[in-house]
Amino acid sequence: MALALTIGISVLLLVLTLLGYARDLRRGTIALLGTLAGAALVDFWGVRWGNSLASRLVEGDQARTTLLVSCLLFLWSVLVVGYGGGMLLARPKERPVGQRMAGALLGLVNGLLIVGFLLRYATAQASFATTVKADLLANLINTAMPWLFLGAAAVVTVLVIGRGAMSLLGRPAAPPRRPTAPPPAAPRPSAGSAPAAGSAERRIGSGEALDKVNDALRQQGASRLPLAVLAQSSVLPQAQSLP
Numbered sequence: 001m002a003l004a005l006t007i008g009i010s011v012l013l014l015v016l017t018l019l020g021y022a023r024d025l026r027r028g029t030i031a032l033l034g035t036l037a038g039a040a041l042v043d044f045w046g047v048r049w050g051n052s053l054a055s056r057l058v059e060g061d062q063a064r065t066t067l068l069v070s071c072l073l074f075l076w077s078v079l080v081v082g083y084g085g086g087m088l089l090a091r092p093k094e095r096p097v098g099q100r101m102a103g104a105l106l107g108l109v110n111g112l113l114i115v116g117f118l119l120r121y122a123t124a125q126a127s128f129a130t131t132v133k134a135d136l137l138a139n140l141i142n143t144a145m146p147w148l149f150l151g152a153a154a155v156v157t158v159l160v161i162g163r164g165a166m167s168l169l170g171r172p173a174a175p176p177r178r179p180t181a182p183p184p185a186a187p188r189p190s191a192g193s194a195p196a197a198g199s200a201e202r203r204i205g206s207g208e209a210l211d212k213v214n215d216a217l218r219q220q221g222a223s224r225l226p227l228a229v230l231a232q233s234s235v236l237p238q239a240q241s242l243p
């Protein structure tokens with residue numbers, strides 16, 4: 001039993017590593033998120049649904065039913081949400097070797113998480129816990145699972161602190177402010193230009209006044225013209241009647 005467990009774990013890790021090498025980093029990240037989401041779903045719903053199902057079954061074993069529900073819920077999230085969710089992304093055309101190696105590493109980490117969570121659920125059974133302790137690889141993964149998360153959190157914390165310290169210490173000092181020169185004043189009009197402008201305005205005003213006077217005289221001349229024509233017509237008959 002221990003040898004079969006070792007072979008099964010080794011094959012699973014090898015397959016997931018090769019699958020991570022063939023997939024891009026985005027798909028590998030979604031697969032990792034699906035694994036973590038499955039662990040969260042089991043934590044929220046595994047025991048509740050297992051107890052509910054065991055109470056409805058005749059002579060149902062509560063521990064075994066909870067183990068079965070937890071494993072099925074976890075594997076559903078891993079396969080459908082994680083690896084199936086990668087189908088929603090477009091496949092990249094070309095990927096360099098560095099990205100392929102990073103994808104393989106991500107696939108290996110995801111495989112370790114999947115095996116670790118399944119062993120964690122299985123060790124709740126006393127009979128299977130003895131088998132896991134007897135297997136070297138399974139016991140190593142099961143024991144190192146909490147340290148894996150603690151180490152990942154510690155590494156990220158150190159990287160964040162180092163990045164923040166480098167950004168604070170490597171920031172160049174702000175250069176001293178230079179006094180800004182006042183904006184140039186608008187040029188004032190010269191003494192000779194002001195009277196010239198005033199005289200031009202006066203000439204324009206006097207020209208407009210003359211135009212108005214001429215218009216008025218034309219209108220008055222037009223109104224007196226019919227009277228002069230009538231006076232001439234009345235004088236002419238009188239002059240003809242004289243001897």
